[in-house]
Amino acid sequence: KQEVTQIPAALSVPEGENLVLNCSFTDSAIYNLQWFRQDPGKGLTSLLLIQSSQREQTSGRLNASLDKSSGRSTLYIAASQPGDSATYLCAVRPNRDDKIIFGKGTRLHILP
Amino acid sequence: GAVVSQHPSRVICKSGTSVKIECRSLDFQATTMFWYRQFPKQSLMLMATSNEGSKATYEQGVEKDKFLINHASLTLSTLTVTSAHPEDSSFYICSARDRGVGPSYGYTFGSGTRLTVV
Numbered sequence: 001k002q003e004v005t006q007i008p009a010a011l012s013v014p015e016g017e018n019l020v021l022n023c024s025f026t027d028s029a030i031y032n033l034q035w036f037r038q039d040p041g042k043g044l045t046s047l048l049l050i051q052s053s054q055r056e057q058t059s060g061r062l063n064a065s066l067d068k069s070s071g072r073s074t075l076y077i078a079a080s081q082p083g084d085s086a087t088y089l090c091a092v093r094p095n096r097d098d099k100i101i102f103g104k105g106t107r108l109h110i111l112p
Numbered sequence: 113g114a115v116v117s118q119h120p121s122r123v124i125c126k127s128g129t130s131v132k133i134e135c136r137s138l139d140f141q142a143t144t145m146f147w148y149r150q151f152p153k154q155s156l157m158l159m160a161t162s163n164e165g166s167k168a169t170y171e172q173g174v175e176k177d178k179f180l181i182n183h184a185s186l187t188l189s190t191l192t193v194t195s196a197h198p199e200d201s202s203f204y205i206c207s208a209r210d211r212g213v214g215p216s217y218g219y220t221f222g223s224g225t226r227l228t229v230v
Binding site for chain 2: 032034036041042043044045046049051089091093099100102103104105107
Protein backbone atom coordinates (compact mmCIF):
# COMPACT_ATOMS: atom_id res chain seq x y z
CA LYS A 1 0.00 0.00 0.00
CA GLN A 2 1.43 3.34 -1.09
CA GLU A 3 2.10 5.82 1.71
CA VAL A 4 3.26 9.40 1.31
CA THR A 5 5.14 11.25 4.05
CA GLN A 6 6.06 14.90 4.17
CA ILE A 7 8.75 16.37 6.36
CA PRO A 8 8.75 18.76 8.11
CA ALA A 9 5.11 19.14 9.17
CA ALA A 10 5.65 22.85 9.73
CA LEU A 11 8.40 25.31 8.89
CA SER A 12 9.03 28.98 9.65
CA VAL A 13 11.84 30.81 7.89
CA PRO A 14 12.79 34.46 7.39
CA GLU A 15 11.96 36.09 4.09
CA GLY A 16 14.59 35.71 1.40
CA GLU A 17 15.84 32.27 2.40
CA ASN A 18 15.94 29.32 0.06
CA LEU A 19 14.17 26.27 1.43
CA VAL A 20 13.48 22.63 0.69
CA LEU A 21 10.33 20.64 1.41
CA ASN A 22 10.58 16.88 1.41
CA CYS A 23 8.21 14.16 0.27
CA SER A 24 8.80 10.42 0.42
CA PHE A 25 6.71 7.53 -0.86
CA THR A 26 6.94 3.82 -0.12
CA ASP A 27 6.29 2.32 -3.56
CA SER A 28 8.55 3.54 -6.34
CA ALA A 29 6.17 2.38 -9.07
CA ILE A 30 4.39 5.68 -9.67
CA TYR A 31 2.77 7.28 -12.70
CA ASN A 32 3.43 10.86 -11.73
CA LEU A 33 3.80 13.15 -8.71
CA GLN A 34 2.22 16.53 -8.12
CA TRP A 35 3.00 19.33 -5.72
CA PHE A 36 0.07 21.49 -4.63
CA ARG A 37 -0.32 24.64 -2.60
CA GLN A 38 -3.31 25.31 -0.35
CA ASP A 39 -4.06 28.66 1.24
CA PRO A 40 -6.29 28.67 4.37
CA GLY A 41 -9.91 28.05 3.49
CA LYS A 42 -9.13 27.59 -0.21
CA GLY A 43 -8.85 24.78 -2.69
CA LEU A 44 -5.63 23.31 -4.03
CA THR A 45 -3.50 24.94 -6.68
CA SER A 46 -1.26 22.67 -8.72
CA LEU A 47 2.34 23.92 -8.68
CA LEU A 48 4.32 21.29 -10.53
CA LEU A 49 3.71 17.86 -12.01
CA ILE A 50 6.59 15.46 -12.57
CA GLN A 51 6.08 12.50 -14.84
CA SER A 52 7.55 9.18 -13.76
CA SER A 53 10.20 9.43 -16.48
CA GLN A 54 11.32 12.92 -15.45
CA ARG A 55 13.87 14.01 -12.88
CA GLU A 56 12.73 17.57 -12.25
CA GLN A 57 10.39 20.37 -13.21
CA THR A 58 10.79 24.11 -12.77
CA SER A 59 8.35 26.98 -12.61
CA GLY A 60 9.64 30.39 -11.63
CA ARG A 61 11.18 30.19 -8.17
CA LEU A 62 10.00 26.63 -7.71
CA ASN A 63 11.90 23.49 -8.61
CA ALA A 64 10.66 19.99 -7.93
CA SER A 65 12.87 16.93 -8.22
CA LEU A 66 11.97 13.27 -8.36
CA ASP A 67 14.11 10.26 -7.46
CA LYS A 68 11.80 7.34 -8.10
CA SER A 69 14.21 4.63 -7.09
CA SER A 70 14.67 6.08 -3.62
CA GLY A 71 11.04 7.15 -3.31
CA ARG A 72 11.74 10.84 -2.81
CA SER A 73 10.74 14.19 -4.15
CA THR A 74 11.79 17.64 -3.04
CA LEU A 75 10.26 21.05 -3.63
CA TYR A 76 12.84 23.82 -3.66
CA ILE A 77 11.65 27.39 -3.16
CA ALA A 78 14.17 30.08 -3.96
CA ALA A 79 14.22 33.53 -2.37
CA SER A 80 11.14 32.92 -0.25
CA GLN A 81 8.51 35.65 0.13
CA PRO A 82 5.71 36.19 2.68
CA GLY A 83 3.25 35.34 -0.10
CA ASP A 84 4.70 31.83 -0.21
CA SER A 85 3.15 31.14 3.20
CA ALA A 86 0.72 28.25 2.71
CA THR A 87 0.42 24.50 3.12
CA TYR A 88 2.29 22.49 0.51
CA LEU A 89 0.97 19.06 -0.38
CA CYS A 90 2.71 16.27 -2.24
CA ALA A 91 0.54 13.71 -4.06
CA VAL A 92 1.49 10.51 -5.85
CA ARG A 93 -0.52 8.86 -8.61
CA PRO A 94 0.21 5.12 -8.48
CA ASN A 95 -0.89 4.35 -12.04
CA ARG A 96 -2.95 5.82 -14.85
CA ASP A 97 -6.34 4.90 -13.48
CA ASP A 98 -5.74 5.28 -9.77
CA LYS A 99 -6.69 8.09 -7.44
CA ILE A 100 -3.85 10.14 -6.06
CA ILE A 101 -2.49 9.69 -2.57
CA PHE A 102 -1.66 12.74 -0.51
CA GLY A 103 0.90 13.43 2.15
CA LYS A 104 -0.25 15.37 5.19
CA GLY A 105 1.44 18.52 3.99
CA THR A 106 4.01 21.02 5.21
CA ARG A 107 2.69 24.27 6.71
CA LEU A 108 5.11 26.97 5.62
CA HIS A 109 5.31 30.39 7.24
CA ILE A 110 7.63 33.00 5.77
CA LEU A 111 8.49 35.69 8.29
CA PRO A 112 8.61 39.25 6.89
CA GLY B 113 -4.73 25.47 -18.02
CA ALA B 114 -7.46 23.21 -16.72
CA VAL B 115 -10.02 24.91 -14.49
CA VAL B 116 -12.51 23.37 -12.08
CA SER B 117 -15.30 25.57 -10.79
CA GLN B 118 -16.98 24.69 -7.50
CA HIS B 119 -20.13 26.33 -6.14
CA PRO B 120 -21.15 27.57 -3.70
CA SER B 121 -17.99 28.64 -1.90
CA ARG B 122 -19.88 28.97 1.38
CA VAL B 123 -23.26 27.72 2.54
CA ILE B 124 -25.09 27.78 5.83
CA CYS B 125 -28.07 25.51 6.23
CA LYS B 126 -30.42 24.39 8.94
CA SER B 127 -30.12 20.97 10.46
CA GLY B 128 -32.26 18.44 8.58
CA THR B 129 -32.13 20.17 5.23
CA SER B 130 -30.18 19.09 2.14
CA VAL B 131 -27.42 20.97 0.39
CA LYS B 132 -26.13 20.52 -3.16
CA ILE B 133 -22.56 21.36 -4.18
CA GLU B 134 -21.62 21.59 -7.86
CA CYS B 135 -18.28 20.86 -9.45
CA ARG B 136 -17.72 21.77 -13.10
CA SER B 137 -14.73 21.26 -15.38
CA LEU B 138 -14.70 24.41 -17.49
CA ASP B 139 -12.29 23.71 -20.32
CA PHE B 140 -11.84 19.97 -20.36
CA GLN B 141 -13.90 16.82 -20.13
CA ALA B 142 -13.59 14.86 -16.93
CA THR B 143 -14.70 11.26 -16.97
CA THR B 144 -13.68 10.99 -13.34
CA MET B 145 -14.19 13.44 -10.51
CA PHE B 146 -13.34 13.08 -6.86
CA TRP B 147 -14.94 14.46 -3.71
CA TYR B 148 -12.88 15.19 -0.63
CA ARG B 149 -13.63 16.37 2.87
CA GLN B 150 -11.12 18.31 4.91
CA PHE B 151 -11.15 18.91 8.64
CA PRO B 152 -9.30 21.90 10.12
CA LYS B 153 -5.53 21.65 9.80
CA GLN B 154 -5.76 18.17 8.33
CA SER B 155 -5.13 16.76 4.90
CA LEU B 156 -7.83 15.83 2.43
CA MET B 157 -9.92 12.73 3.02
CA LEU B 158 -11.25 11.10 -0.15
CA MET B 159 -14.98 10.48 0.14
CA ALA B 160 -15.89 9.08 -3.26
CA THR B 161 -14.92 8.71 -6.89
CA SER B 162 -17.50 9.90 -9.36
CA ASN B 163 -17.58 8.36 -12.83
CA GLU B 164 -19.61 9.88 -15.63
CA GLY B 165 -22.68 7.82 -16.40
CA SER B 166 -22.24 5.30 -13.62
CA LYS B 167 -22.59 4.99 -9.86
CA ALA B 168 -20.03 6.60 -7.63
CA THR B 169 -17.55 4.53 -5.68
CA TYR B 170 -17.51 5.43 -2.01
CA GLU B 171 -14.61 5.06 0.37
CA GLN B 172 -14.99 2.89 3.42
CA GLY B 173 -16.95 4.57 6.17
CA VAL B 174 -18.66 7.12 3.91
CA GLU B 175 -22.46 6.84 3.90
CA LYS B 176 -23.63 6.77 0.29
CA ASP B 177 -27.22 7.59 1.27
CA LYS B 178 -26.09 10.70 3.10
CA PHE B 179 -23.65 11.94 0.49
CA LEU B 180 -25.37 11.54 -2.87
CA ILE B 181 -23.13 11.95 -5.90
CA ASN B 182 -24.33 12.44 -9.44
CA HIS B 183 -22.03 12.72 -12.45
CA ALA B 184 -24.52 13.25 -15.25
CA SER B 185 -22.17 14.76 -17.82
CA LEU B 186 -18.49 14.95 -18.66
CA THR B 187 -18.28 18.41 -17.11
CA LEU B 188 -20.52 18.29 -14.06
CA SER B 189 -20.59 16.34 -10.82
CA THR B 190 -22.76 17.18 -7.83
CA LEU B 191 -22.55 16.23 -4.17
CA THR B 192 -25.74 16.45 -2.13
CA VAL B 193 -25.48 16.30 1.62
CA THR B 194 -28.87 14.98 2.70
CA SER B 195 -30.51 15.62 6.07
CA ALA B 196 -27.48 17.61 7.16
CA HIS B 197 -26.42 17.67 10.78
CA PRO B 198 -23.87 19.88 12.56
CA GLU B 199 -21.27 17.09 12.36
CA ASP B 200 -21.45 17.36 8.57
CA SER B 201 -20.03 20.87 8.82
CA SER B 202 -16.73 20.79 6.99
CA PHE B 203 -14.77 21.93 3.96
CA TYR B 204 -15.63 19.94 0.83
CA ILE B 205 -13.37 19.98 -2.24
CA CYS B 206 -13.82 18.39 -5.63
CA SER B 207 -11.20 17.52 -8.19
CA ALA B 208 -11.26 16.34 -11.76
CA ARG B 209 -8.90 14.25 -13.83
CA ASP B 210 -8.52 15.23 -17.45
CA ARG B 211 -9.68 12.43 -19.73
CA GLY B 212 -6.45 12.75 -21.67
CA VAL B 213 -4.08 9.85 -21.19
CA GLY B 214 -0.46 9.99 -20.30
CA PRO B 215 1.57 10.87 -17.20
CA SER B 216 1.59 14.55 -18.09
CA TYR B 217 -2.04 14.86 -17.06
CA GLY B 218 -2.68 15.68 -13.44
CA TYR B 219 -5.53 16.56 -11.17
CA THR B 220 -7.22 19.94 -10.94
CA PHE B 221 -9.06 21.03 -7.82
CA GLY B 222 -12.01 23.29 -7.18
CA SER B 223 -11.86 26.15 -4.71
CA GLY B 224 -13.81 24.29 -2.05
CA THR B 225 -17.14 24.72 -0.25
CA ARG B 226 -17.37 25.63 3.41
CA LEU B 227 -20.55 23.99 4.76
CA THR B 228 -21.91 25.08 8.11
CA VAL B 229 -24.95 23.30 9.52
CA VAL B 230 -26.75 25.16 12.30
